[in-house]
Amino acid sequence: MNCYEHTFITKQDVSESKAKNLVSKYENIIKTNSGKILKTEEWGLRNLAHHIKHNKKGFYFHIKFEGVGKTIEELEKAENIDETLIRYLTVKVRKHDLKTNYFEKKDF
Amino acid sequence: MKKNKRFKKKKIGSRYSKLSLFQKPEVKFFKPCPLSGKDAPVVDYKNIKLLKKYISETGRILPSRVTSVSSKKQKEVSISIKRARLLALI
Numbered sequence: 001m002n003c004y005e006h007t008f009i010t011k012q013d014v015s016e017s018k019a020k021n022l023v024s025k026y027e028n029i030i031k032t033n034s035g036k037i038l039k040t041e042e043w044g045l046r047n048l049a050h051h052i053k054h055n056k057k058g059f060y061f062h063i064k065f066e067g068v069g070k071t072i073e074e075l076e077k078a079e080n081i082d083e084t085l086i087r088y089l090t091v092k093v094r095k096h097d098l099k100t101n102y103f104e105k106k107d108f
Numbered sequence: 109m110k111k112n113k114r115f116k117k118k119k120i121g122s123r124y125s126k127l128s129l130f131q132k133p134e135v136k137f138f139k140p141c142p143l144s145g146k147d148a149p150v151v152d153y154k155n156i157k158l159l160k161k162y163i164s165e166t167g168r169i170l171p172s173r174v175t176s177v178s179s180k181k182q183k184e185v186s187i188s189i190k191r192a193r194l195l196a197l198i
Contacts, residue, residue, distance in 0.1 A: 007195060048196040058196075089195055091153070102154040 001036075001066045003096050008079065008088035009058040012045070019059055022084065026075060027063065033074045035067035038096060043103040052086050060103070064096055141178040143185070151184045153191035156198060163189060163198065 008026075010019055027037055043060035052058075065071075072090055079088050143151060149158050162170050162177070162185050169189055172182040192198045 009195065049193075049198055050196055052196060060195075087195065089191065091191065097150075102152075102156070 001068065003066055003093050004064075004072065005091045005093055005096075006063045006065065006075070006088065008061055009048075009052075009086040010061070010084050011055060011086060012057040012059070014059065014084055018084075019061075022082075023061055023063075026078070029075055029078055030063070030065050030067060030071055033067070033071040035065050035071040037063065037065045039064045039098055041101060041103070046103075055086055058086050064098065139176040141176060141181060143181040144178050151181065151188055153188040153195070153197075155188075156192060159185070159189050159192055159198060167193075167198065 010022060014022070023040060027040070030037060041062040041064075043062060045057055045059055047057055048055060076088070076090070079085055143149065149155070151158065153159075162175055164170055169186055172179065177185060189198065
């Protein structure tokens, strides 16, 4: 089992309930493909440093989980098709740092 | 008397003229790396406050000869800056 961190950005016009559905949808994909979720973070609505696909703002979500190579394959396959996402990133880490949160949650 | 005074002044005042190949320089040129050693900050793509110190005003990565970061840590910094750029954090 390897440790991974995953972040994705959704479009600004996605409603709050829809965004939470999105998170649970991707968490289910991780769970069904022999993964284990440790922590999920919401960074809230943030200004993008530069425009991406004509978007100025986006909702950030961050998931820390353990898994194998196939879990990421299935995750990114599903995210590639999704039109509400702007961008995603998976990073392999040696050890999970569950204490520090660099982005405290802002009010919507 | 006058000759002696001049001689003494030269000896004390001119620091740089004494430098030779086999002599240690009195002025320190070397700065220690700010990111390695005990209780150094963690380099991470989420730690934007730290990474912003190591980019220029226009967003380019500063060379390590300017910031005096060690080559091992410079590699970590440059990778994490590129990750932060991808997520549009910087």
